[in-house]
Amino acid sequence: CHDRGGYSIEYLPAALPVSKGIQQMKLILILTLLCIWLPNPGGLWAQNDQSIMPVSWDKYDDLDKIFLENGEPPPFSSRPYSVDEVKRNLARINPERLSLAGKTAYRAIEEDLKKRTLARHRDGLGLNASLEMNIEGYYHTEEDAQWLYGNEERLPMLDIPLEAWLGNILYANVTLTIREEHCLVSEAADNYSNVISSPYELAGYTPFRAFFALGGKHWSLRFGRDVLSWGNGFAGNMVLSDYADFHDSLYFTTYWDFFKFSAAYINLDPWLTDEEKDLYGVKDAYKAFFGHRVEFILFRRLNVAITETVIFGNYYPELRYLNPLMIFHNWNIPKRANSLMSLELDYNPYKWVNIYGQVAMDEYQTSYEIEAGDGGNPRAMGYIAGAETFLPLGRGYLEAGFEWAQTDPWLYNRERPWRSEERR
Numbered sequence: 001c002h003d004r005g006g007y008s009i010e011y012l013p014a015a016l017p018v019s020k021g022i023q024q025m026k027l028i029l030i031l032t033l034l035c036i037w038l039p040n041p042g043g044l045w046a047q048n049d050q051s052i053m054p055v056s057w058d059k060y061d062d063l064d065k066i067f068l069e070n071g072e073p074p075p076f077s078s079r080p081y082s083v084d085e086v087k088r089n090l091a092r093i094n095p096e097r098l099s100l101a102g103k104t105a106y107r108a109i110e111e112d113l114k115k116r117t118l119a120r121h122r123d124g125l126g127l128n129a130s131l132e133m134n135i136e137g138y139y140h141t142e143e144d145a146q147w148l149y150g151n152e153e154r155l156p157m158l159d160i161p162l163e164a165w166l167g168n169i170l171y172a173n174v175t176l177t178i179r180e181e182h183c184l185v186s187e188a189a190d191n192y193s194n195v196i197s198s199p200y201e202l203a204g205y206t207p208f209r210a211f212f213a214l215g216g217k218h219w220s221l222r223f224g225r226d227v228l229s230w231g232n233g234f235a236g237n238m239v240l241s242d243y244a245d246f247h248d249s250l251y252f253t254t255y256w257d258f259f260k261f262s263a264a265y266i267n268l269d270p271w272l273t274d275e276e277k278d279l280y281g282v283k284d285a286y287k288a289f290f291g292h293r294v295e296f297i298l299f300r301r302l303n304v305a306i307t308e309t310v311i312f313g314n315y316y317p318e319l320r321y322l323n324p325l326m327i328f329h330n331w332n333i334p335k336r337a338n339s340l341m342s343l344e345l346d347y348n349p350y351k352w353v354n355i356y357g358q359v360a361m362d363e364y365q366t367s368y369e370i371e372a373g374d375g376g377n378p379r380a381m382g383y384i385a386g387a388e389t390f391l392p393l394g395r396g397y398l399e400a401g402f403e404w405a406q407t408d409p410w411l412y413n414r415e416r417p418w419r420s421e422e423r424r
Helices: 020-037 059-069 083-090 100-113 182-187 274-280 367-372
Strands: 125-129 158-166 170-178 209-216 219-226 247-255 259-268 287-298 302-313 337-347 353-363 380-393 396-407
Touching: 059 083, 059 100, 059 353, 059 380, 083 100, 083 247, 100 380, 100 396
Parallel strands: none
Antiparallel strands: 125 158, 158 170, 170 209, 209 219, 219 247, 247 259, 259 287, 287 302, 302 337, 337 353, 353 380, 380 396
């Protein structure tokens, strides 16, 4: 068991002093631009479309199903979505053409998007709080074995989401979570419930969600802690998985009917012991993920996603390395980074059917390099292939599918631990 890490900040050299008058001019300019940018609040404060629907939101599956039923590939698989993005996806579907199951799913999504508040000011400030309780019980026959149904599968005993928003541009979320400490779940064979009976059993690193989201039509900028996911695999994906408890990140996305661009900077824990720091001569116990992703739809039936990511380690990145439009591999900085690229496809040959695949490349090695014996690191590739179908059956769907995955042993790994992409 371990504590979660925080942010690290590197300060630039001292800048030239700025006069007080120039600072005031900047403030006036910013306020003027905001007044111009923000529409009249009279009709704006009715709802907030910048709320973020978490990766665990069960209606993502419903959204996939009605898109397939409409004869289109599933919506873009970089998640979570803002409410605005969900609504723009729904606007592409005519619910009258859906089956009974599709109409039921469509209405369920619409209902979830309705934001109910405890308090609202007429000038646009809204506040909300709720209580979500889960009581679970478990049993297994091998008394001396660790739980297979572990910490990731168990729901927290209590979630207390606290939300606030300002008009239709700013949203904030802090979700206080009461759940068992990870070690008590994984190591205690006689832990048969998620109910906490003692304050000493409480996981102390809550909250798992705590972020701001600023956005408008077709874009969203988020800063804070939330779970992110990039990839179309059912059991997981090769790029950015939702397996983690949280990602501390700065995240930007812009989304359109047939195109989406996303970029994410995520602070990671290096998980280096003092011995490893001394052995490898680590200067700074620093590790971070930086990635960008382009998704687009071809021929209305093929969804393509191209993603490139880089792991920085041991050196703080220079500002130029954080250019989201650059090809990361071409920085040629193997001493401080490891880059990875992936290609994903979702193809809908006929409604209710999705055929998908994913290829991730960490290290490419030609046959000549292998024969010569001096071609650098071994090949490091990963593959996912699968198919799924959702057949309407009354108000629900009959679901079926399969998935195959394979990874080379060196995928995500590097000869230095602080540049490895897997969570240690």
